[in-house]
Amino acid sequence: MNRLDKLFSKKTKDILNIYFTAGHPGLNDTGRIILALEKAGADLIELGMPYSDPLADGPAIQQSGQQALKNGMTLPLLFEQVEAVRKKSEIPLVLMGYFNQVMQYGEQRFFDRCVEVGIDGLILPDLPLYEYEQHFRPMVEKAGLGISFLITPQTPEERIRKVDELSRGFVYMVASSSITGAKGHITDKQLAYFDRVNRMKLDNPRLIGFGISSHETFATACRYANGAIIGSAFIRALAEAEDVEEATVDFVRSIRGVNVSASGAIKK
Amino acid sequence: MIAIDERGYYGEFGGAFIPEMLYANIEELRRLYVKVMEEPAFQSEFRQLLRDYVGRPSPLYLAERLSEHYNAAIYLKREDLNHTGAHKINNTVGQILLAKRLGKTRIIAETGAGQHGVATATVCALMGIECIVYMGAVDIKRQAPNVSRMRMLGAEVRPATSGSQTLKDATNEAIRDWINNPEDTHYIIGSVVGPHPYPDMVARFQSVISEEMRWQLKEHTGRENPDAIIACVGGGSNAAGAYYHYLNEEDVRLIAVEAAGHGIHSGESAATSVLGTKGIIHGSRTLLMQTEDGQIIEPYSLSAGLDYPGIGPLHAHLIASGRAEAVSITDDEALASAYFLSRKEGIIPALETAHAFAALDKVSFQADDVVVICLSGRGDKDLDTYIRHFGRFM
Ligand SMILES: Cc1ncc(COP(=O)(O)O)c(C=O)c1O
Numbered sequence: 241m242n243r244l245d246k247l248f249s250k251k252t253k254d255i256l257n258i259y260f261t262a263g264h265p266g267l268n269d270t271g272r273i274i275l276a277l278e279k280a281g282a283d284l285i286e287l288g289m290p291y292s293d294p295l296a297d298g299p300a301i302q303q304s305g306q307q308a309l310k311n312g313m314t315l316p317l318l319f320e321q322v323e324a325v326r327k328k329s330e331i332p333l334v335l336m337g338y339f340n341q342v343m344q345y346g347e348q349r350f351f352d353r354c355v356e357v358g359i360d361g362l363i364l365p366d367l368p369l370y371e372y373e374q375h376f377r378p379m380v381e382k383a384g385l386g387i388s389f390l391i392t393p394q395t396p397e398e399r400i401r402k403v404d405e406l407s408r409g410f411v412y413m414v415a416s417s418s419i420t421g422a423k424g425h426i427t428d429k430q431l432a433y434f435d436r437v438n439r440m441k442l443d444n445p446r447l448i449g450f451g452i453s454s455h456e457t458f459a460t461a462c463r464y465a466n467g468a469i470i471g472s473a474f475i476r477a478l479a480e481a482e483d484v485e486e487a488t489v490d491f492v493r494s495i496r497g498v499n500v501s502a503s504g505a506i507k508k
Numbered sequence: 509m510i511a512i513d514e515r516g517y518y519g520e521f522g523g524a525f526i527p528e529m530l531y532a533n534i535e536e537l538r539r540l541y542v543k544v545m546e547e548p549a550f551q552s553e554f555r556q557l558l559r560d561y562v563g564r565p566s567p568l569y570l571a572e573r574l575s576e577h578y579n580a581a582i583y584l585k586r587e588d589l590n591h592t593g594a595h596k597i598n599n600t601v602g603q604i605l606l607a608k609r610l611g612k613t614r615i616i617a618e619t620g621a622g623q624h625g626v627a628t629a630t631v632c633a634l635m636g637i638e639c640i641v642y643m644g645a646v647d648i649k650r651q652a653p654n655v656s657r658m659r660m661l662g663a664e665v666r667p668a669t670s671g672s673q674t675l676k677d678a679t680n681e682a683i684r685d686w687i688n689n690p691e692d693t694h695y696i697i698g699s700v701v702g703p704h705p706y707p708d709m710v711a712r713f714q715s716v717i718s719e720e721m722r723w724q725l726k727e728h729t730g731r732e733n734p735d736a737i738i739a740c741v742g743g744g745s746n747a748a749g750a751y752y753h754y755l756n757e758e759d760v761r762l763i764a765v766e767a768a769g770h771g772i773h774s775g776e777s778a779a780t781s782v783l784g785t786k787g788i789i790h791g792s793r794t795l796l797m798q799t800e801d802g803q804i805i806e807p808y809s810l811s812a813g814l815d816y817p818g819i820g821p822l823h824a825h826l827i828a829s830g831r832a833e834a835v836s837i838t839d840d841e842a843l844a845s846a847y848f849l850s851r852k853e854g855i856i857p858a859l860e861t862a863h864a865f866a867a868l869d870k871v872s873f874q875a876d877d878v879v880v881i882c883l884s885g886r887g888d889k890d891l892d893t894y895i896r897h898f899g900r901f902m
């Protein structure tokens with residue numbers, strides 16, 4: 241059983257998935273942040289492969305990617321970093337990136353390397369269901385990798401079923417029609433959408449992402465799904481951090497709603 | 509046979525590699541574009557606007573002094589005489605009518621040289637629809653007159669400040685805007701790029717260029733087919749329009765002219781057919797300039813409209829299959845040909861278009877070949893650039 245399945249078989253509520261970009265803020269922070277997230281109690285990590293033209297991402301993730309690339313991040317290096325940290329960590333790791341990167345690496349080679357270094361799942365937001373089903377599904381399933389497709393408030397029911405059928409691990413529920421990085425609270429319209437999907441009783445667990453940035457929004461999302469994904473808010477915290485490990489622990493605690501010791505930034 | 513398939517592929521190029529957030533919009537377009545475009549009411553409104561508002565048909569002009577110089581019969585398809593000064597308006601008239609039928613109330617666009625931005629701002633003014641144009645911060649500086657024109661027409665010009673701050677980045681920002689505003693907004697893409705059905709839709713709207721060429725050539729020469737068609741390629745919309753009705757006429761040479769900037773291998777170039785490899789840009793699987801790691805390389809051309817690291821999937825297919833020949837032209841070659849054309853024929857071309865003319869020095873023809881050059885736009889917007897180089901070329 242891969243680590244993703246293991247997680248979801250043990251835990252079905254309040255799953256915290258944290259996104260960050262590999263190689264940001266420092267080139268060699270990837271492993272340290274993974275270990276700190278695990279220690280602080282994140283359940284799952286979505287590791288971003290920095291990309292020059294991330295179409296679905298807002299300024300925070302764009303800038304983190306630019307910084308990582310400037311730092312010298314590459315896909316082969318990312319795999320090496322993951323391989324190294326895997327010796328010390330068992331937290332499920334999902335790679336997120338744009339399909340062109342996979343295409344250039346070579347699809348089969350990419351999936352093989354993911355398995356080799358201990359990646360558990362994939363999120364490739366611009367890989368359409370159709371292309372996946374036509375060309376890549378057997379490769380991914382044979383490799384035993386998870387893969388999460390996205391649904392949005394505009395996705396019709398029939399297509400949500402298709403996403404559920406093709407996804408392995410969890411379904412990624414995009415909270416609102418937006419790029420990443422929105423702040424603020426969750427509207428009634430979004431709640432109605434969460435509720436609608438909740439009642440569809442999908443086979444896969446669901447994690448809600450986009451615009452989840454605080455303890456409050458995380459808690460709300462968790463009421464309607466198995467957990468939630470936080471990206472930009474964490475990236476912003478990292479970008480300002482003096483000590484990335486400390487900032488990571490503080491951030492996870494603030495989301496979980498636990499007192500924060502070190503920086504004292506958040507008190508419950 | 510050159511044709512697009514059900515999924516938007518020309519051979520192995522095309523498709524729709526888009527995030528799910530855009531699926532509903534793209535799927536709506538995919539289902540409806542041909543149906544809407546073929547409706548008689550749509551066609552008559554489109555045709556009437558092209559005639560009365562744009563000023564079509566655009567003339568096909570036999571450039572005698574140029575013909576004499578190059579020893580071939582050179583015809584210029586005068587898209588520069590269209591309202592707003594380039595071919596771009598053929599597409600924006602079509603897409604605004606489509607957007608209205610889809611019930612959209614807000615228009616976004618990207619622009620490089622500003623010609624597509626102006627053409628979009630123009631049709632939005634005409635229809636009374638809100639218009640936001642994304643333009644790279646670098647392009648805002650180098651195509652200042654067009655920025656003012658867009659503002660005068662009531663559009664909001666938003667600078668794209670990421671990456672190389674040119675056309676690629678403006679397109680990224682427009683796509684992000686569309687993701688944020690999926691319900692009320694239509695994205696008028698300015699070239700034969702982007703996810704299916706855009707490349708085919710834009711090519712169809714631009715196909716009026718070759719539709720007219722056929723009967724105009726027949727009038728001039730007694731036959732519909734020229735021996736060669738030359739067009740510059742940024743994304744490739746004027747080229748697609750000029751080739752469209754000749755794609756499967758094997759006796760017609762199709763010559764695609766790209767920008768080589770400071771030289772193809774100078775590291776400052778936009779010659780995608782030479783430097784590009786298969787990859788995905790703006791939702792399309794095509795040829796693009798990228799690193800081994802799949803990061804998109806910032807292109808360079810003095811010409812904002814050709815400063816793009818990809819080409820439309822149709823052109824990738826035409827070039828990869830050998831149907832079209834690609835020619836690369838440097839900044840200096842394009843500038844020289846702009847001065848040359850101005851003096852020879854009294855026509856100041858857009859800097860993009862000047863690349864197409866420079867190709868005349870690179871390809872050889874038979875003595876009485878009939879050659880059509882798509883004169884995609886006029887040079888008013890580039891006057892500052894031309895003036896800066898007066899000393900070197902005049
Ligand atoms: C006059 C002119 N020609 C050509 C182009 C290049 O676009 P395309 O390759 O889509 O025709 C532009 C783009 O801005 C332009 O303004």
